[in-house]
Amino acid sequence: MTLRFRKYSWQLAPKVIKDIRQAVFIDEQRVPPELEWDDTDEIADHFVAVTSDNTPVATARLFRTLDETGHIGRMAVLPEHRGQGIGEAMLRHLMAEAEGEVEDLHLSAQEHAVPFYQRSGFHVCSGPYDDAGIPHFAMRCLAPELVNNSFSAERPRRRPMILGADDQSWLIDRDHQVSPLMDSLIGQARQRLWLYDRLLDHEIYDRERFRDLLSALARHHRNSEVRLLIHDDGPLVKRRHQVVELLRRLPSSITLRLVNDDYPAEGHPFLLVDREGVLVRHRFDRPDGFAGFADSGRVKLLADTFQRMWDTARPSLELRELPL
Template identity: 35%
Template sequence: MAKTILYPVTPVIFCRSLATIVYSISAICRSGWNNRSISPCCADSTTTDICNLAMTQSDYTIRKAKWPEERELLRQVREPVFVEEQGVPQAMEWDDDDMMAYHLLALDQAQRPIATARLLGNGQIGRMAVLPEWRNQGIGTALLLTLIQHADSIGLQSLFLHAQTSAEAFYAKAGFTADGDHFMEAGIEHQKMVLSFNQDMAEELFLAQLGKTPELFHLHTVEDHQAHATCMLRQAKRHLSIFTQTLDPQIFDTPPFVDAVKQLATRSRFSRIRILLQDNTLVVQQGHQLVELAQRLSTAIEIRIPGDEYMDYEENFILVDELGYLHRKQAVNLIGTACYNDRYRANRMQTIFNEAWEFGTPDRELARLHL
């Protein structure tokens, strides 16, 4: 079957905190549209690896839809999905916002409508729908990133949407974060999610390839650490080593980072993730998603207390495949560096880590936690 180039998506998708930024842009560190898609209205509940996003070929195209001239084409998707499948009242499905919205339409090779989405002038994304037979083929991801690209091109500083709760993980992968509590809309539980743009960070991450990019990146904020940690980890093949004072939740307890750890842990039976934690007080008091994941995947993820000689060691670092690293001279100071291809320095830090690990002990207090 002949293939059609997907509506071009350039690497200008940028988010807010590292928990968000990496899933949309750093993800473009690799190529290939994701092979999963949103289900009606929002997304499916599966975890989507947005770190593999970019332009590719497919059996469909995405383009802007004209309103009201192409209302019928939009109707052929929205009514079967929202009205018939989900029971949304028809009066709620069509509103005055359609007149001023930026509409997207996905078409198959026969130019039949298969998916829709829209963006309002206030930055709200909505009416994302994919016909059942076209789900799980990356169309939802393509629609979402195309809207994000358009929003950035017209100068919007932020976006928001009302995600069905089953789709929260999907939107989190694209950089959206939850805002407020769950609420009911059209009889379905939803969560408001928001996304803010950071183009400088996005461009920086676009250049960062594990084992290839020798440039030194300077880190100053939590967002810097979040973004590079997740971007680098998304490219890992086998190993992750973390030497940390507190397992800072702003960096390590974010959905993108935890999901990246999970993907590495389950990628191969040779995957090995080791964490040296100097002070577990915060984790014990507040809980931690990464610790919970380690309990579930204990064959791949292990947490230890470092040997006595390293309990007061001031430097914190993350090592990925002994190729890339993030490093801070002082755990209490966010000033640091990241490099995606410095085997010499990474090996030096790995030697320190291995020694602290060898004389370390399992953290039994964490093992007893029921998070």
């Protein structure tokens, strides 16, 4: 089906946007009107999908918060037009709209729709919660541009960047690809994150989102274990790296050690997430490498290597002596 998408502010939005939301959310799903219409409508961009004969079939909204996070909501396809890929086309159009503007997209998904959003690279990032009497899950995509670009590949991904499900490797050959792939892996970690690198480079690791993802794993997941294994802690001390605060405040969950140079060390950096996620760079000073979201065999091999280096490593005395 050929679709076109039209974008409006709430002040100039046609009545059909309200009509579609009324039909789907209020009439069909029994959402109370006072919950359906909210102040967010005033600050959001609103989209309508129309067919080749200008028939409106779906709507959605997109807005950005002060922390530069994008939020997708109120996605609705009229019942008589479902099952034709319209919802997926609308979602991907919204992701394209957000490209270059935000690197983190959030949405609230009804429980039955979780697999639908996973097909477009959104992962679950909360437990179930009630919204207007309907079970929901918070979901996010930390690499909307990379995911969107993957849709045109010859071999489409079934669930791009979903830990344990996406079995195709993501090749890395540009600096800007490293952080979103790394964040997408860490954002889905449930217990283990092991990182090995020469140092915690400013561009890759001294970022608010990296810090926040580590903090969330350490604070909110039982028995979580974050291990950082590096060769040089000097830059951490000099720059007051954002990871330093976490190391001091969450010492039982986040640990940093220095490689013992008297023992063999791996010649390239890597990140391991739980039992299936991996990101490998072939050299310390270049981005080239790959990421895998369902690569348990490689994770096991690298975990054995990491453990051997970890067992002979030593703590950072300089970081231990820094005041809070």
